[in-house]
Amino acid sequence: MELTDNNKGRRDFLKKSTALAAGAFASPVLVKAAENDERIAALFEKIPLQLQVNGKAYQLSTEPRVTLLDLLREQLHLTGTKKGCDHGQCGACTVHVDGKRINSCLSLAVMNNGKKITTIEGLADGDKLHPMQEAFIKHDGFQCGYCTPGQIMSAVACIKEGHAGSAEEIREYMSGNICRCGAYPNIVDAVMEVKKGGKAL
């Protein structure tokens, strides 16, 4: 909310300063500049946004250019979701929106108004890890760990969608998540084990 007030302050300042300038000199150029400033002020307007993230409701406001990824990390401080390529090519930013996995780096936050978001922070039940998190540890499904939150979110969705029927199918439907350490065989093993375990995810 503090940010919104700052924004309002900035807009008021722009209005006052340009009105003053236009009044003082009344030059057509400055009057034109005042109109431009007003347009700039409008562009920086924040848009109200309601989200439910990991079961908790949030009333937020954001500039339209902010992605869901940046909003999660920088406004809500949920930094488990990683920024990898920031262009939808690596999958590190994968979250669930209304139960579907998406790349949060390519989704504008304002386009998710009223939706339910699940991030890696929302998978565990208190100290009890989610079966997919357990399986990644057991099968050593990572080395550096940077892609892991995205891999795990994608893996949970992969099973829920019914696309984890074989190692081959898992590789195809997990292809949107890149692991530069090359932990792929172990990731496939982890997904297969959770699938075979048959637990509700």
Add this chain to the structure above:
Amino acid sequence: MINFDYIRPSTAKAAVDARTKKAASQFIAGGTNLVDLMKRGVTAPESLIDINGLPLKQITADAKGILIGALALNSDVAEHALIKSKYPLLAMALNAGASAQLRNMATMGGNMMQRTRCTYFYDTTMPCNKRQPGSGCGALKGYNRMHAVFGASEKCIAVHPSDMCVALAALDATVHISGPKADRKILFSDFHRLPGDTPELDNNLQKGELITGIHIPANSFNKNHYLKIRDRASYAFALVSVAVALETNGNTIKNARLAMGGVAHKPWRLVKTEQWLAGKQLTKETFTAAATMAMEGAAGFGYNDFKIKMGKAAVTEALQQAAL
């Protein structure tokens, strides 16, 4: 990313009105391509018109075929029971595109509107007639491995990146459009353009027009295959792709549809080869002869010369796979 105004209309009419009134505006649906282009500074709209609130997500069968709303998700269409059973070519092409995450965001209309992945188009320090008309084509004498072998011009040799569109072109789909003056329908094959002297225009939509749906006519194609050849096993754009739909009676082809992706500025329908295939037998000789005919007139630009040989092999293989 340069900031912009954001509006969220709830009817197609309001969306079309806003798009018509605001000069530097664009529609946004899934955003998977547009947000990327805005981050890279390739495009910088002053207003985004979010159309996700419009009631255009339905998939409805009618007596003449199936109507897919422009906002239906690529993943939902690929998993739809009727699409899988009656239009399997479309499901195959959709599943060959992008990743599971992107297919959960990308819409049918948005897929049609995606821009080329030509690296010169994406790199704002390079000349590109599509991005900046008159600046030249960096790819023409540059690193053009991904580029067109059909229908290119001196101004632009980029290819359309979609898999879905290749299947829709093959299946004789029709595009439903809402506009400021009237609604209209155009054949899918007439939707995208060749570059000619105006490569900045990807398609034949007029200012303010909005895609509302795609209709695919019912068909009797009993043998379908979408073959995609790319640099890795999954999640990469096509070097060459082939969509095949055949209606056969025993060993005889009654009716054929054939289109290629990754080879031109638009999905490349091979009408002459389709007509030649009618009445032929399902044999290796037929497929090879069809592939030779399909690649007639193909011309490379150096690094993409391999696509001519690859295209012939791909058409042969796709026909063979369909015939199995």
